[in-house]
Amino acid sequence: MSGERVRDIGQHSRRLLRDLNMLLERVRYARSPRDAGALERILRAALADTTGVVYRHLALANGQDVLVTFIDHLVANWRIEDFIIRPLSSIPAGPGSPPLTLERLANRYIAAGDVKTSFDIDEILDDLLRGDTLVALSGSPGVLVVSTRKPPARPVSDAQIEVVARGPRDSFTETAVWNLALIRRRLVDVNLRTERLVVGARSKTAVYLVYIDDVVNRTALQEMRRRLRAVSIDAVLDSGMLEQLIEDCWWTPFPQAERTERPDVVVAALLEGRLALITDNTPLAIVAPTTFSSLFDSPEDAYSRPTVVSLLRVTRFVATGLALSLPALYVAVASYTPALLPLRLAIKIANSREGVALPVVAEALLMQLFLEILREAGFRLPGPIGQTFGVVGGIVIGEFSVRAGLVSEMMVVVIALTGLASFTSPSLMLGTSIRLLGLPLLLMASVLGIYGFLLGLAGLLAHLVSLRSLGIPYLVPFAFYPPSDYKDMVLRAPIPAFKQRPTFYGPQQRRRAGDRRRDLPDTRAGSVHRAAGVGNRAHGQ
Amino acid sequence: MPTANDRIPHRAFAVLVPTAMIETGVLRGPMFGIEVAGTWSWLSTLLVVSVIFLNVYLLAAVVRRHGSPAYPDLLRELFGPVLGRVVLVLHGLAITLRLARVNRTSAELITLELLDRTPVWAVLVPGLIIAAALARQGFEPVARFSALLVPIYYTGIMVLLALAQLRGDPAMLVDLTEFSLGKVLLAAFRLFGEMQGYTLLLALLPWAWRPERVVGPLMLGVGLVGALSLLLATASASVLGTAAGTMTWPTLELVEAVGAPGLLVERVDAIFFIIWVLSIMDLSALTLVASGYMLTAAVSPDRNPQVAVPIVAASAAVIALLPPGFLQLEEAIRSGVATVPFIELMLPGTLWLASLLRRGRTT
Numbered sequence: 001m002s003g004e005r006v007r008d009i010g011q012h013s014r015r016l017l018r019d020l021n022m023l024l025e026r027v028r029y030a031r032s033p034r035d036a037g038a039l040e041r042i043l044r045a046a047l048a049d050t051t052g053v054v055y056r057h058l059a060l061a062n063g064q065d066v067l068v069t070f071i072d073h074l075v076a077n078w079r080i081e082d083f084i085i086r087p088l089s090s091i092p093a094g095p096g097s098p099p100l101t102l103e104r105l106a107n108r109y110i111a112a113g114d115v116k117t118s119f120d121i122d123e124i125l126d127d128l129l130r131g132d133t134l135v136a137l138s139g140s141p142g143v144l145v146v147s148t149r150k151p152p153a154r155p156v157s158d159a160q161i162e163v164v165a166r167g168p169r170d171s172f173t174e175t176a177v178w179n180l181a182l183i184r185r186r187l188v189d190v191n192l193r194t195e196r197l198v199v200g201a202r203s204k205t206a207v208y209l210v211y212i213d214d215v216v217n218r219t220a221l222q223e224m225r226r227r228l229r230a231v232s233i234d235a236v237l238d239s240g241m242l243e244q245l246i247e248d249c250w251w252t253p254f255p256q257a258e259r260t261e262r263p264d265v266v267v268a269a270l271l272e273g274r275l276a277l278i279t280d281n282t283p284l285a286i287v288a289p290t291t292f293s294s295l296f297d298s299p300e301d302a303y304s305r306p307t308v309v310s311l312l313r314v315t316r317f318v319a320t321g322l323a324l325s326l327p328a329l330y331v332a333v334a335s336y337t338p339a340l341l342p343l344r345l346a347i348k349i350a351n352s353r354e355g356v357a358l359p360v361v362a363e364a365l366l367m368q369l370f371l372e373i374l375r376e377a378g379f380r381l382p383g384p385i386g387q388t389f390g391v392v393g394g395i396v397i398g399e400f401s402v403r404a405g406l407v408s409e410m411m412v413v414v415i416a417l418t419g420l421a422s423f424t425s426p427s428l429m430l431g432t433s434i435r436l437l438g439l440p441l442l443l444m445a446s447v448l449g450i451y452g453f454l455l456g457l458a459g460l461l462a463h464l465v466s467l468r469s470l471g472i473p474y475l476v477p478f479a480f481y482p483p484s485d486y487k488d489m490v491l492r493a494p495i496p497a498f499k500q501r502p503t504f505y506g507p508q509q510r511r512r513a514g515d516r517r518r519d520l521p522d523t524r525a526g527s528v529h530r531a532a533g534v535g536n537r538a539h540g541q
Numbered sequence: 542m543p544t545a546n547d548r549i550p551h552r553a554f555a556v557l558v559p560t561a562m563i564e565t566g567v568l569r570g571p572m573f574g575i576e577v578a579g580t581w582s583w584l585s586t587l588l589v590v591s592v593i594f595l596n597v598y599l600l601a602a603v604v605r606r607h608g609s610p611a612y613p614d615l616l617r618e619l620f621g622p623v624l625g626r627v628v629l630v631l632h633g634l635a636i637t638l639r640l641a642r643v644n645r646t647s648a649e650l651i652t653l654e655l656l657d658r659t660p661v662w663a664v665l666v667p668g669l670i671i672a673a674a675l676a677r678q679g680f681e682p683v684a685r686f687s688a689l690l691v692p693i694y695y696t697g698i699m700v701l702l703a704l705a706q707l708r709g710d711p712a713m714l715v716d717l718t719e720f721s722l723g724k725v726l727l728a729a730f731r732l733f734g735e736m737q738g739y740t741l742l743l744a745l746l747p748w749a750w751r752p753e754r755v756v757g758p759l760m761l762g763v764g765l766v767g768a769l770s771l772l773l774a775t776a777s778a779s780v781l782g783t784a785a786g787t788m789t790w791p792t793l794e795l796v797e798a799v800g801a802p803g804l805l806v807e808r809v810d811a812i813f814f815i816i817w818v819l820s821i822m823d824l825s826a827l828t829l830v831a832s833g834y835m836l837t838a839a840v841s842p843d844r845n846p847q848v849a850v851p852i853v854a855a856s857a858a859v860i861a862l863l864p865p866g867f868l869q870l871e872e873a874i875r876s877g878v879a880t881v882p883f884i885e886l887m888l889p890g891t892l893w894l895a896s897l898l899r900r901g902r903t904t
Contacts, residue, residue, distance in 0.1 A: 337655055340811040448667070451655050454815060455667050458822045461689065462675035465682040473681075479688030480550045 022046065026121055036067045036136040039143065043069060043134075046125055060091055064099055065138040074131035076150035083112040084133060084146060102140040110135070114147035126204060151175075154283075156182065161428070162262050164300040171261040176206055176280035182263035183210060183278075187270065191215070194278075197228050199242065203235035207242065210266070211275040217506035220289055220470045224275060239282040246288075248468050253433035256469040258287040258294065265299050273507025289470035289505065293478065293489045295427040296320070301492060310491040316424050317490055323422035323434045324460075327364045328441035328453045330414045334360045336449030352410040361446035363407045367415035368439065370397050375419070476504035549684045551754040554742065558597075558762025559695060559769075560687040560827055561742055563820050565646045566735030567698075568792045570770065571777035573735060576786035578728035580713045581720055583774040585728035589736055590767035596889040597739060597763050601756035603889075603896045604743070609752035612743040613838040619895040626839050632888070633835035635881045636741050637853055640828040641860035642878045644669060647821045648861070650790070654814060662862050672825035673854035676833065677847050680748040683826045690823055694816045695765060698796075701809065702772040705799045709779025734882040736770065738824070739763065740889065744831040829853055 022045045029038045040055060047053050056068040066088055070080060087109040091100070106115045118124050119142045128134055131149030156178065159171035172179045180194055195209040207228065211221060227246040236242050239259065247256040260266060261284050266276045269287040277286040296316050301309045334353070338346040356363065374397070378390035398416070401407045418435065425431035437460065444452035467474035477485040485502045487493035501507040549557075574582030607615055616625035648665035656664060675683060742759065746752045777785045777795055785791040796810040832853050833846030863871050 340808055342808060448659070448663070449656055450815065451651050451664060451818065452667075454818050454822075455671055458819055459671050459674065461686060462671060462678065462682070462826075465675070465685040465689070466678035473685065475685060475689070479556075479685045480553050 018045065029121065032141075034139055034141045036065060036138045039134075039136050040067055040069075042121060043125070043128070047128075056085075058085070058088055060088065060100065062091070062099065067136040067138075068133060069128060069136075070133040070148060071128065071131065074129075074151055075133060075148040079112065079148040079150075080133055083110060083148070084135060087111055099139055100137060102135075102137050102142055102144050105135070105137060105140075106144055110144065110146060112146045112148070116145050117142045118145050119143070153178075159261050162260060162265070162299050162426070164298070164303070167300055167303045168262070168264050170263065172263065172278075172283045172285060174281050174283055176208055176278050176282075179263070179278045179283075179285065180208055180210070183266055183270075183276075186263060186267045187212075192270070195225075199228065199231045199233070199245075200236040201232075201234055203237065205236040206280040207236070208278040209275060210270065210278060212270050212273075215271065215273050215501070215507050215509055216275055217273045217289075217472075218508065219506065220472070221275060223470055224277075224288065228277075236279065237281065239277065239279040239284050239286050242277065242279055243286050248470070252463065252467060253437060254292070254464070254467060254474065255295065255427060255429040255433070256288070256290060256467070256474070258290045258427070259284045259429070260287060260299075261285075262299050268302065271512070272501050273505040289468075289472040290474075291469065291472065291476050291504070292464065292474050293476075295430045296425065296490075297488070298426040302495070306492045306494045313490055313492065316426070319421035319424035320430075320434055323418050323424075323431070324438050325441060325453070325457070326414055326418050326421070327368065327438055328445040328456070329450075330411070331360050331364050331442055332445035332450040332453045335446065340450065349408075349410055352408040355405050356408045357405050358407070360411075361442065363411045364415070364442055367401070367407055367411055368418075368442075370401070371415055371419045472504060472506070477502065547679055547681045547748060548750050549681055549745065549748045551749050551751050552758050553684050553688055554745075554749065554755045554758035555761040555765070556688050556691040557684060557742055557745065557827070558739055558759060559691050559766050560820070560823050561738040562736060562766050563694075564643045564735075564738065564824060565650070566732075567769075567773070567817065568650070568790045570732060570735040571773055571785055571791045571795075572788055573731045574728045574774055575778055575781075575783060575791070576728075577731060578721070578724045579719045579783050579786075580716060580778040581725050582728055582732075582778055583714060583771055584725050585732055586770045586774040587767075588725070588729040589732045590763070590770060592733075592886070593736060593739065593763050593767070594760065596886070597759050598756075599889040599893040600740070600743065601759060603892045604746060605753055605756070606896055609746060611747040611838075611844075612835070613844070615743075615892075619892060619899055629835050629839045631884075632740070633832045633839065633853075635877075635884055636828050636832040636835070637857055638860065638874065638878050639738065639881055640825060640832065640853075641857040641874075643821065643828075644825060644857060645861040647818070651818060654793075665861055666858055668822060669825060669854045669858050672822050672829055673850050675822075675826040676829035676850045676854075679847075680745055680830055680834075683823070683830050684745070684748075686823050686826065690816070690819055694820055695769065697816065698813060699769060699772060701796055701799050701813065702769070702776045705776040705780055705795055706772070708798060709776060711775075711779055713779050713782065714775055733886055734879075736766070737882045737885050738828075740885050741828060741831040744834045829857075 022042065025038060025042045025045065029035065029042055032038070043053070043055070050071075052072045052074075054068075054070050054072050056070075058066040058068065060066060068080070068084060068088075088105075091109060102117055106117065118127065124134060124143050124145065127145045131151055133146045133148045135144040135146060137144075153175045154173050156170050156173055158169045162171075170182060172182065184192065189212060191213040193209075193211055193213050197207045197209060198204050199207050209221075209224060209228065224246065231242070231245045233241075233245065236245075243255075243257050243259070244250065249256065258265075258269070263285075266285050266287060270276060274287055274289060277288070279286070296313060298312075301313070333340055334349055338349065341349070353360070358366065374390055374393045377393070378386040380386070381389055394416070398412045402409055402412060418438065422431040422435035425434065441453055441456040441460075444456040446452070448455065464475055465473070477489060481502075481504055484500050485504060487497055488502070499512055500510050501512055503510065571582065574585050578585050603619075604610075604615065607618055610618065613625070613629055616628050619625065620628055644665050645661070648661045648668065651664050652659050652661055675686060739759075739762075746755065749755050773792060773795075777791050780795055780798055781788070781791055785794070788794055793810055793814065796813045799809060829850050830846050833849035834844060836853065837846050837849040838844045860874055863874065
């Protein structure tokens with residue numbers, strides 16, 4: 001047996017012995033939770049080689065020992081000073097005074113607001129690792145867990161992704177409880193529920209399931225609870241991971257839940273009967289169920305004029321259609337059926353292709369590749385450099401590709417338009433998916449022309465009509481739903497017209513609360529006069 | 542049986558009727574009518590639509606009388622377990638034959654119009670694969686696909702046909718010197734073959750939210766098909782004249798005549814044709830899922846069409862692409878295809894009579 005192998009076995013045995021010892025200590029502590037010394041031994045064993053753990057022993061005036069334990073980089077030191085150490089030091093010792101209990105300590109001396117007594121070692125360890133302080137008193141069973149958390153956190157700041165010209169500017173941060181506060185601030189409703197669940201065996205990430213109890217779709221809520229409980233993973237580091245763990249179809253390129261950094265978007269979704277997930281350490285909330293048309297809604301839409309919003313939405317839908325189909329259609333028509341085009345346009349295309357060395361499909365693929373490289377490089381480079389690089393790179397590559405005879409001018413226009421159109425979608429994920437889905441369409445169009453393009457489109461539609469988000473069909477309300485559900489789809493009705501929640505989300509209450517406009521006096525000139533006249537007559541009578 | 546999410550709202554049946562009926566008849570139907578009845582082909586179309594209305598009413602009456610059961614249960618109730626199963630299988634096979642015919646014809650048209658020098662199988666097989674992929678998802682996705690497509694298609698084509706009327710001479714339509722009742726009836730007889738498919742919706746009844754309410758939407762759907770067919774017949778006759786009787790695809794010619802050079806609608810016929818191809822895929826999916834359901838229900842109690850759909854699609858492809866050398870079989874299938882519309886024409890009346898007799902027996 002080699003020396004290395006012997007060393008391995010030795011290390012393994014030592015680890016085994018240590019685990020066994022710790023297990024015994026835990027059993028001992030579970031039998032008699034009054035022994036602060038046993039607790040310290042357990043904590044020291046469990047947190048061996050962990051920096052920053054402070055074990056502070058205090059001797060009370062009545063002779064009892066207190067063990068205060070915390071991790072110094074996770075706590076607010078002033079809280080420990082003010083809430084724990086100073087009150088404990090000031091406990092008077094009268095002659096023959098009875099020994100203190102943890103309950104009395106918590107009720108009379110510990111000055112913090114959030115204090116609980118705990119007996120479970122795993123729970124105690126979790127709390128300690130989250131930044132709470134443990135207070136153990138010799139001779140009294142259990143441990144006081146005092147909230148002293150102060151993890152490093154980014155303050156609430158302006159939205160970075162969903163930027164709006166009109167509307168609130170605050171956005172979620174990595175601290176889930178602050179995010180809940182941002183929602184609660186907008187929704188002062190006793191029916192707003194925030195259920196806390198923990199996912200990730202090692203990360204123990206807090207996830208808050210947020211909904212309005214008397215509005216939410218109950219079936220979707222139950223389904224979401226079931227999916228969250230079924231999550232089995234080491235760590236959830238971001239809501240994007242959680243989204244993939246709870247979605248209906250893992251392989252589709254279409255997002256089945258919305259991600260948003262804006263609390264107002266979450267509140268609007270909750271009011272429709274949907275639910276939200278706030279994940280700790282993630283500045284993006286998940287909103288579900290989602291539909292294809294809701295991915296075209298910009299946060300600003302609700303705050304702007306309905307006519308303008310409707311036009312912008314039409315532009316987004318058309319642009320998405322272009323991003324998906326323009327290169328494929330161009331290849332199909334230019335390669336197979338130029339007769340489908342108006343004559344002058346067909347001649348223009350033929351002229352622009354004169355002297356181009358590559359076939360149309362190769363041109364399209366090459367330009368798509370250039371575009372993706374530019375986009376990726378632009379994203380990776382820091383801010384202004386990335387933008388400059390994108391613009392300059394695009395111009396240089398476009399210009400010189402045409403001059404070199406690699407691609408035609410028309411193809412540069414087509415691909416540039418495709419790239420631009422894909423960014424009009426408010427959902428970045430959808431825009432990217434749509435642009436990439438254009439590639440299979442392009443390949444099918446290159447094989448079977450316009451028919452191949454149609455086959456691809458039909459396949460895509462076939463996939464979309466069968467897709468669901470939390471059990472809700474993805475393409476609602478494009479088909480089958482009452483006219484009232486179309487008020488906020490491609491065209492947006494004025495806000496007073498939104499008297500009912502969309503049926504497809506399955507809310508418990510169909511009608512939105514209080515049509516207040518009815519209660520207000522009609523302030524239009526004629527109405528005021530009429531009202532005044534009626535009042536005068538009534539008064540006169 | 543369907544779950545809550547597989548259900549189809551009863552209103553959706555209004556769009557399923559055009560989906561089930563639309564096929565090559567939209568493109569060449571006017572030719573058959575005008576070839577026989579001349580400019581009076583619109584009267585033949587009206588007769589056909591009236592009969593279809595009556596048929597749909599009879600179907601609805603039978604279904605309602607028997608408490609809106611699933612189609613296989615209805616047939617068992619009316620004809621007994623053995624004969625009912627035979628009728629179910631024959632109906633499923635008839636729909637499969639129609640699927641093969643529609644796909645063959647449309648594939649030929651696509652190769653002719655869009656893909657010169659491409660073999661028919663290269664067009665037909667991928668189309669059927671996509672349709673089967675959609676059909677395997679179930680009735681609800683197929684119905685949703687229709688609900689997305691039909692409003693665009695129908696609205697577009699009806700606006701086009703209404704515009705086309707402006708270019709025609711309406712007086713031609715009522716020229717009594719051209720009238721012959723015999724020719725009108727003969728043309729109606731020929732047009733029956735081009736306006737079929739509505740009975741496959743019987744398979745979809747269990748998926749309706751409220752099957753007892755599908756009558757109205759079914760009637761509305763037939764009304765839509767009727768309006769389109771009438772517009773098509775009148776526009777073809779008044780714009781293209783009797784020359785439409787000799788054209789292979791008079792509708793395409795008609796739509797081309799509406800296009801305005803130099804404007805956005807210069808090649809509107811191309812757009813029309815492209816959406817028509819998508820509609821044929823939708824029809825294929827609907828037919829596949831319905832025939833899959835009928836054939837599965839005849840042999841298995843679970844009635845899940847998912848397994849049968851690829852088999853039906855493969856069979857339809859084989860029938861549509863029957864290789865040379867199978868002349869006898871090909872002939873037999875061709876005869877079968879030719880009789881399908883008339884069997885369908887008789888089915889609602891037969892069911893209604895059987896229902897009446899059955900009711901007499903039970904009471």
